[in-house]
Amino acid sequence: MRSAQAISILAPVLLGIVVLALWQGACRLWHIPPYLMPSPSDIAAALWHDGPALLHALLSTLEVTFAALAAAVIGGVLVAFLLVQSPLIERCLMPYVVIMQVTPIVAIAPLIIILVKTTPVALTLCAALIAIFPVISNTLQGLRSVDPDLAAYFRMYKASRLQTLFRLRVPSALPMFMAGLRIATGLSLVGAVVAEFVAGTGGNSAGLAYEILQSGFQMDIPRMFAALFLITVAGLALYGATAGLQRAVLRHRA
Known part of the structure; x- marks a missing residue:
């Protein structure tokens, strides 16, 4: 078991090292200028030189991310609780939930930013609209996936809607x-x-997206890749944290 876990960790790490080595070698061998394709060493130098500014931008982006995630979880769970109460409510509201999901956020984000005067709130609302649909759909599916025998048991003892919902x-x-x-x-x-x-x-x-835009305008491509690297690391860290939370919460079900 431990060897399998070690392999699952080491395999992607070793693959990443090989890819970085090939990338570095190709840039040096063919003398590719950094403004076309920076090498990993150029990106690392930009990350070291502009680290404080990029980390500050990362924190700004993460603030919006966590606020949007909290809004998506709270709003998504409440909507799922509402939809599961009645088939009529679900038929009335579910099309609007789907419309909200399939509408490109880049099309409505400018309108949201204009209507909502506070920029952080507008950014949080835009991000929450993207993140809320999987919370609604998965929670709603889970609320429906109850054991029929247990449901009959609750009905036999005349449990209320709230008791059935929460228990x-x-x-x-x-x-x-x-x-x-x-x-x-x-x-x-x-x-x-x-x-x-x-x-x-x-x-x-300013968040990392603004840093990427500014780096592109200034043709500072290594700094742009450094910002992208921080977004990637943040995404992996958030995914790992959520996966760990999922294992901890569901451990008793194994």
């Missing part, structure tokens, strides 16, 4: 909810970056 449906929905949370975590980061691209906000609250 039967919510525990049954927990695995599906955690799966939706894992998806929503990554989408919150994506939504935060997309919203920052659309808003193009600078200053002290």
Whole structure:
């Protein structure tokens, strides 16, 4: 078991080292200029030189990400609770939930940013709209996936709607909810970056998307790749944290 876990960790790490070595070698062998394709060493130098500014931008992006994730989880769970109460409510509201999901956020983000005067709130709302659908769909599916025998048992003892919801449906929905949370975590980061691209906000609250835009305007491609690297690392860290939380919460079900 431990050897399998070690292999699952070492294999992608070794593959990444090989890819970086080939990338570095290709850039040096063919003398590719950094403004076309920076080498890993150029990216590392940019990350070292501009580290404080990029880390500050990363924190700004993560603030929007966590706020959007919290809004998506709370809003998504409440909507799922509402939809599961009645087939009529679901038929009335579910089409609007789907419309909200299939509408490109880049099309409505400018309108949201104009209507919502506070930029951080507007960015959070845009990111939450991207992340909320998997929470709604997975939680709703989990709330429906109850054991028929247990449901009949609750009906036999005349349990109220609230008792059935919190003592039967919510525990049954927990695995599906955690799966939706894992998806929503990554989408919150994506939504935060997309919203920052659309808003193009600078200053002290500038996120990594603004740093990427500025680096592109200034043709500072190594710095652009350094910002992209930080987004990737943040995404992997959030995914790992959510996966660990999922294992911890569902451990008693194994």
